[in-house]
Amino acid sequence: MTLLSVNDLVVEHRTPGRPVVRAVAGAGLTVEAGEVVGLVGESGCGKSTLARAVCGLAPVTEGTISFDGRTVTPLGLRRRDRSLTGIQMVFQDPYSSLNPRRRVGAQIADGLRAAGDTTTTPTDMLERVGLPGDFAGRHPHEFSGGQRQRIAIARALAARPSLLIGDEPISALDASAQAQVATLMRDLAVSAGAGLLFISHDLSVVRLIADRIAVMYLGKIVEVGRTAEVWRDPRHPYTRALLGAIPAPDGAGVLPAELAGDVPDPADPPSGCRFHPRCPVAMDVCREREPAFGPVACWLHEPR
Numbered sequence: 001m002t003l004l005s006v007n008d009l010v011v012e013h014r015t016p017g018r019p020v021v022r023a024v025a026g027a028g029l030t031v032e033a034g035e036v037v038g039l040v041g042e043s044g045c046g047k048s049t050l051a052r053a054v055c056g057l058a059p060v061t062e063g064t065i066s067f068d069g070r071t072v073t074p075l076g077l078r079r080r081d082r083s084l085t086g087i088q089m090v091f092q093d094p095y096s097s098l099n100p101r102r103r104v105g106a107q108i109a110d111g112l113r114a115a116g117d118t119t120t121t122p123t124d125m126l127e128r129v130g131l132p133g134d135f136a137g138r139h140p141h142e143f144s145g146g147q148r149q150r151i152a153i154a155r156a157l158a159a160r161p162s163l164l165i166g167d168e169p170i171s172a173l174d175a176s177a178q179a180q181v182a183t184l185m186r187d188l189a190v191s192a193g194a195g196l197l198f199i200s201h202d203l204s205v206v207r208l209i210a211d212r213i214a215v216m217y218l219g220k221i222v223e224v225g226r227t228a229e230v231w232r233d234p235r236h237p238y239t240r241a242l243l244g245a246i247p248a249p250d251g252a253g254v255l256p257a258e259l260a261g262d263v264p265d266p267a268d269p270p271s272g273c274r275f276h277p278r279c280p281v282a283m284d285v286c287r288e289r290e291p292a293f294g295p296v297a298c299w300l301h302e303p304r
């Protein structure tokens with residue numbers, strides 16, 4: 001069952017006196033129930049803005065978002081809708097989702113109450129995320145970053161979401177905690193039958209946990225596919241470059257030459273295919289016309 005469907009989404013940031021930033025410029029993706037979708041791409045490509053639009057935290061300019069068969073645009077899911085339909089977000093900094101002044105047990109209890117769950121206790125939830133149940137009486141500042149993120153996950157899952165969104169949930173953690181926390185999110189979401197949209201620029205972790213991967217570049221999804229297939233046969237030159245940029249286990253990996261340079265300014269994107277100025281195989285058509293998406297947005301893979 002398709003839980004989340006984002007179609008031709010455009011989200012603009014408007015700051016008075018500055019050019020409009022089209023952070024999401026016509027992007028689409030789906031998440032099925034029980035499925036983990038990894039959303040990857042360089043910093044600034046619009047991943048967080050897309051996630052925030054799904055949650056009603058960023059205004060939708062164009063396009064549609066459907067959740068659980070219901071179209072929720074133009075406003076995205078409002079707070080009330082989110083708790084009704086069950087969508088929870090875990091952020092990079094757990095302080096964004098945890099109140100520093102309240103005991104963690106009380107915060108987890110809020111989620112259980114929202115879900116009408118009278119049998120599970122905050123202690124149970126803490127144990128489910130691999131923490132001792134007696135942590136419930138403590139405050140967030142008493143924990144390490146990894147422990148706090150586990151608490152944020154426990155709090156999010158207590159509300160029994162049907163979709164969990166992780167917005168860079170592991171990027172502030174020690175390397176040793178990253179894969180553990182990501183795997184925990186996947187296991188708990190999937191065993192509850194929920195979908196997980198996992199946003200990260202850590203491709204090795206996405207490869208570990210995602211069923212499908214969506215690659216975003218300058219506001220657009222440029223490739224979507226089953227994770228194993230994308231790794232075996234990346235088709236978009238940007239995906240190839242990103243995969244080539246994964247650090248080798250011996251630390252010898254380097255950013256390939258074609259990905260040198262920054263992501264262009266989304267307020268003034270390149271003509272044609274947005275990736276063409278950095279693409280090692282760009283052709284004339286790439287400078288002139290934008291390729292359609294499906295499931296790779298690249299002129300190399302389209303009949304002209």
Ligand SMILES: Nc1ncnc2c1ncn2[C@@H]1O[C@H](COP(=O)(O)OP(=O)(O)OP(=O)(O)O)[C@@H](O)[C@H]1O
Nearest residue numbers: 013015021023042043044045046047048049050266
């Ligand atoms: N509130 C805002 N006002 C103006 N511009 C914004 C705002 N939020 C984000 N942007 C811009 O929109 C673009 C996309 O940002 P976004 O945070 O969605 O990207 P991202 O892929 O999630 O990056 P990161 O991995 O660094 O979080 C960037 O150019 C960013 O500077």
